[in-house]
Amino acid sequence: EAQVTQNPRYLITVTGKKLTVTCSQNMNHEYMSWYRQDPGLGLRQIYYSMNVEVTDKGDVPEGYKVSRKEKRNFPLILESPSPNQTSLYFCASSLGVAKNIQYFGAGTRLSVL
Amino acid sequence: DAKTTQPPSMDCAEGRAANLPCNHSTISGNEYVYWYRQIHSQGPQYIIHGLKNNETNEMASLIITEDRKSSTLILPHATLRDTAVYYCIEGGTSYGKLTFGQGTILTVHP
Numbered sequence: 001e002a003q004v005t006q007n008p009r010y011l012i013t014v015t016g017k018k019l020t021v022t023c024s025q026n027m028n029h030e031y032m033s034w035y036r037q038d039p040g041l042g043l044r045q046i047y048y049s050m051n052v053e054v055t056d057k058g059d060v061p062e063g064y065k066v067s068r069k070e071k072r073n074f075p076l077i078l079e080s081p082s083p084n085q086t087s088l089y090f091c092a093s094s095l096g097v098a099k100n101i102q103y104f105g106a107g108t109r110l111s112v113l
Numbered sequence: 114d115a116k117t118t119q120p121p122s123m124d125c126a127e128g129r130a131a132n133l134p135c136n137h138s139t140i141s142g143n144e145y146v147y148w149y150r151q152i153h154s155q156g157p158q159y160i161i162h163g164l165k166n167n168e169t170n171e172m173a174s175l176i177i178t179e180d181r182k183s184s185t186l187i188l189p190h191a192t193l194r195d196t197a198v199y200y201c202i203e204g205g206t207s208y209g210k211l212t213f214g215q216g217t218i219l220t221v222h223p
Contacts, residue, residue, distance in 0.1 A: 031209050043213040099209030104156030
């Protein structure tokens with residue numbers, strides 16, 4: 001089954017404790033992206049990747065890092081989480097020729113205390 | 114900021130057609146209109162997209178006005194499971210950043 005898998009689905013952590021949210025897709029998609037969703041602000045793009053080893057900032061990259069060492073994986077790294085990063089996070093992927101037809105993961109709900 | 118305008122909420126009776134409007138008066142000539150929906154904090158789901166011709170797939174139909182300034186997403190026989198937030202998004206195929214606005218909350222009633 002074609003899918004985008006995020007882990008963990010739920011995470012509660014404390015300020016400053018490094019964490020990684022994993023994202024994996026099995027559709028051989030070139031394009032991958034991370035969004036966060038907050039009440040009243042909608043979904044906002046954090047980082048995106050056009051292909052392996054090619055990443056770039058989205059609208060709200062501060063406090064996040066990403067890497068794209070393999071085509072299928074695009075982890076989101078929070079080196080020193082803060083409470084304002086409490087949010088619902090979504091990973092998405094798409095074919096390079098149809099970047100706007102994106103397949104989304106189920107989401108990761110993160111709480112930073 | 115989202116460049117599309119949608120009503121904040123709409124209701125529909127189960128089994129009836131749901132017609133969701135979207136205004137995109139500043140859309141460029143090479144930009145498509147995309148529709149997604151999000152069911153209660155699940156990941157957004159792609160529905161359909163179009164450039165200037167009407168489109169239909171197994172989920173919905175998309176009607177785009179001739180001047181391309183607005184469009185309507187049609188769910189021909191709405192079910193309770195179609196209750197969701199529906200987003201209308203404009204974008205060029207070379208991009209990839211989907212700018213989600215507030216969308217339309219569609220509630221399908223029994």
